[in-house]
Amino acid sequence: MSNRPTLKTIAQIAGLSHVAVSKALRDAPDISAATKERVKKIADELGYTPNLAARNLYLQRTGAIGMMVPAMGDNTAYDLIFNRVSMAAAEQGYCVMLGSSHRSVDLEVRHCRMMVGNQVGALIIAPCTSDVSHIKAACGPTPVIFIGGKVEPDEDYAMLCDYHHSGELAVEHLTGLGHRDIALLTYGPENRTVTQKEEGFSLAMERRGLAPRIVRAGHVGDAMRAGMDAVELLLRGGEFPSALWCASDYMAIGAIKALKAHGLSVPGCVSVMGHDDLYADPWPDMGLTTLHTPMGEIGQAAVELAIALIEGRRQARPRQVFQSTLVVRSSTGPARRSL
Amino acid sequence: MSNRPTLKTIAQIAGLSHVAVSKALRDAPDISAATKERVKKIADELGYTPNLAARNLYLQRTGAIGMMVPAMGDNTAYDLIFNRVSMAAAEQGYCVMLGSSHRSVDLEVRHCRMMVGNQVGALIIAPCTSDVSHIKAACGPTPVIFIGGKVEPDEDYAMLCDYHHSGELAVEHLTGLGHRDIALLTYGPENRTVTQKEEGFSLAMERRGLAPRIVRAGHVGDAMRAGMDAVELLLRGGEFPSALWCASDYMAIGAIKALKAHGLSVPGCVSVMGHDDLYADPWPDMGLTTLHTPMGEIGQAAVELAIALIEGRRQARPRQVFQSTLVVRSSTGPARRSL
DNA sequence: TTGAAAGCGGTACCAA
């Protein structure tokens, strides 16, 4: 914040008022071409950049959108969402203030306050808890667009995934391969992503006259171990399903690992599906059949809503639900007649 | 940016001037305790938050640091760096404006301009090219702290890694296991991360009276394929080394994949090391011995320098070099007498 | 103890 040139600096050099300079730089119709050129030349030489904070203060506008996530990377998809958010915001001339809450409610509140104080016009938040009252309290009138798996569908503004539909897709794919004994593997704690998957799965199975099996094991914080534990539970419990659908890719990796440790090949003996499609990139050989969640679209839609709210356009859709799509790779295959 | 309460709003309700309210809220010594309490109560009820943009405008300060990366996630470590940047900045009351340049010079410039216009006090940038003149031009007097592998070590402000040292560590570890025929696998394009690794490796080998072998194949953009290609090249070229050090973990994964495809076990037949330590988390089973790069420390140091520059403390270290540390897992083992 | 005035860097409105 050093001695950056301002309108006044230019005005002194040009022998004009700062008002005339402001107009000249913005090509106002009531300034002579000669003056404009002279002013612009001086501005260029000085490397003048307008102070957007001052401009926005007067115009009662903002040039920034806030975003908060529990963490970047770390087996989340927020990095993918952010990339698109940054792109979409930049296209419309908005900066993005990003904060990582480190899964702490306290930090979440502090970041909200800071961003709101710094005049972000809207906040895109993936909360770290289902209870978001502290966020709303901290943000006051600044609109909050919720994203992520912990969000309840009755928020004013939210971009969500339809995990019921995921259940239908998973069952459709696996039964299409001839599987009839299919288990869904999930973990705690209970939240919308888990219960919707369970409900969607159960419904899809029952619609086909099949008995849904659901195994809940472990914790989302160590989804890979949860996958391993779930397989162990199934192995102890009688007949093993011919196909597994796991609540996340990371859990599916754990499940595959446990299966292989027991000499069960994938997909030869057991087919395995995941959810999210986060691991194709870092580990292309995994060949995990999964349900791709459209992270980019979610980010794009969130930004569009944010800017619509900021600029007062009311036709924006305040809530949108996104559906996953099937990505068939090599971890699922035809069901054998018998195991 | 709607009808948020301001000092004036409170002043009207309290029947005071906005100046008195300002003072009361900041616990100025010249306001009576009774008035302070009354004012604070009203502010609380209204959910008043100070407009930091206005405050900073007057105080000629800033509350934001900028950061720009080529992309979040996508096999980079910028997500890890960002998490620490966010934490360290928040601790000191600063927000972080983050932009993803999508590896485009044009977007890089646009983001710089936007952030500078929005009054970030300093920028932490991982540039997408070695030539950073466009960045400096766009940022003007705003200080830029460079991070990442493309940065030349003569920048005013930079947080870098010492890849020479990485070479020494890799050779030390592998020769300690009895390996004498060691190859370094790298890729294009040439930049500091690659050449320093090559130099450090060569020097460390020669110091031990060993002949360094370096294979360059493929491109950093598909490091996994580069690793596979490099192994193929080596297989065609006579005696296979007993150990490989790869320029990145991702390349090491490719190398291991190719080795296994040829029936060469790791570390039984060939030991393999990587660099960066990015994949322990998403894929713990990989068991890759690697060199851990202290991403968190880099982020922390960058923020500390940024804030020191913003607040005018000059004792901050403008350039720091960080060293990787060895992480032994299961992809390296004792050299056999003969292959 | 309180408040009026000035200023941060911009823009809008109106008079010259």
Added chain:
DNA sequence: TTGGTACCGCTTTCAA
């Protein structure tokens, strides 16, 4: 075609 004045929300200085 210009420039003066007022204002955005806040803080500092100084006078009442």
